Amino acid sequence: MKGTEAFQELLPLLNDEPVVHANGYICRESFNIKDREANFYMIGSMGLASSIGLGVALCKPNRKVIVLDGDGNVLMAMGTLAMIAAQAPKNLVHVVIDNEVYESTGSQRSLSNQVPLEQIAKSSGYREAVRVDKKEEIKPVFEKLMNSTGPSFMLIKVEPCFDPKTGRVTHTPEEITHRFMKSLQPTGNER
Numbered sequence: 001m002k003g004t005e006a007f008q009e010l011l012p013l014l015n016d017e018p019v020v021h022a023n024g025y026i027c028r029e030s031f032n033i034k035d036r037e038a039n040f041y042m043i044g045s046m047g048l049a050s051s052i053g054l055g056v057a058l059c060k061p062n063r064k065v066i067v068l069d070g071d072g073n074v075l076m077a078m079g080t081l082a083m084i085a086a087q088a089p090k091n092l093v094h095v096v097i098d099n100e101v102y103e104s105t106g107s108q109r110s111l112s113n114q115v116p117l118e119q120i121a122k123s124s125g126y127r128e129a130v131r132v133d134k135k136e137e138i139k140p141v142f143e144k145l146m147n148s149t150g151p152s153f154m155l156i157k158v159e160p161c162f163d164p165k166t167g168r169v170t171h172t173p174e175e176i177t178h179r180f181m182k183s184l185q186p187t188g189n190e191r
Contacts, residue, residue: 001135002161003099007033009138010068010095010156013146014038018184019066020053022046022073026097030068031169038183041169041176047076050084050094057089057151060184064091064146071098071112078120084151085125092151094121095142099160121153129153 003025011034020040021027026049027041040056042049053067074081074096084092098112122129127150132141138156145152171179 001133001156001158003097003158004029004161004163005135006097006138006156006158009135010142013139013142014066016183017064017066018056018060018180019068020049020056022049022067022069024070024072025166026068026070026073027169028166032167036183037179039176040180041171043169043173043176047073047080049073050077050080053092053094054080054084054087054089056184057092058087061089061091064093065089067092067094069094069096071096071117072110074117075110075112075115081121081124081126085121088125088127089151090149093142093145093154094126094151095154095156097156097158099158118153118155121155126151126153129155131155131157133157 007029011030014034016038018038021030021042023042023044023046030039031041040052049069050067053065057065084094096117098117118129118131128145128148130141132138132154141154145154
């Protein structure tokens, strides 16, 4: 499956959940397919989407929080897997798009072809860690994790394919922050 196909399957499943996106093509693809106020796009700071997502999940325990990450980002900040597992936020779903390369910088190979990230997440203490290889598996697995107690980890294996012509996020970092903070304001279902 191509990375763009994974995004096309996954993004329509989002409602109003806060989603913290890793930098590079992860945020670019999401921005171009389904931009929304509840999307926090990492413009830089590689490897920190999961840390920020953890912070949001701890501050908003009554809302599901999704981290949309990449294999290179997870490998760069692997200690965050242990931190997430230790904090055990029941409302966190960590989705990793794994194309086995650093595609934004020239498709250099990552180590994820030799390091099974879903097994590392599980052994770190995530309650559930699942690997998906087919696009038809994305929806049922994601929906199951959204209805389960987390933290949960979903690894989606894809082929490198992101188009370098995919437009960049056009919001400024200040706009991204303001929109995201506004989306985190309590709703009628929260206190």
